[in-house]
Amino acid sequence: MSEKAVQLLEKYIENENLRSHCRHVSACMMYYAEKLGEDKEVWGEAGLLHDLDWEKFPDTHPNTAVPILEEAGYGKEFIDAILGHAYPDRTNVPRESLMAKYLFACDEITGLVHAYSLMKEGGIKNVEPKGVIKKMKDKAFARNVNRDDIKKGAEEIGIDLHEHIRNIINAMSAI
16 A cells, blocks of 8 residues: 555544545455456555545545545546446446446445444454345444445446455455
8 A cells, every 4th residue: 555545544534434444445455456466556545545535525525536636646547436436326437447346346345344343253254244144134234334335336346245245354354
């Protein structure tokens, strides 16, 4: 992870829970980048910075992050991936690149897996996909997590939901 990305995270995100979420998404993006032969650092930074403007500018997220990312030297594919993770609700940038599709697929599911891990003795290392899937059905559990986006994300990357959750657990266990 570049020092630049870490500094941006620290400058724009003060809430430790949101920082933790960004680190979880980053770990998952790096996991998938390695599996796919993509650039782990770039994908990891996309995960780390995908909610860069959420805390300070929730109404215009992720659009407000664009000039910040451009000024920091991030390119079009990187920025489009971040914009794409909020398509079509908040942006008009569809998810076309693998990075964009995987960012979308990793975002909501990490929140659900993390919330479930907090209930488990031993944390993330004792989380199983079937338990996460069971909790998905409980609308009162982690109610801010969009279950439809979780299912749609797995579909967009062409991975069975159970396998996707297993991958997310593995990636989050490594941090």
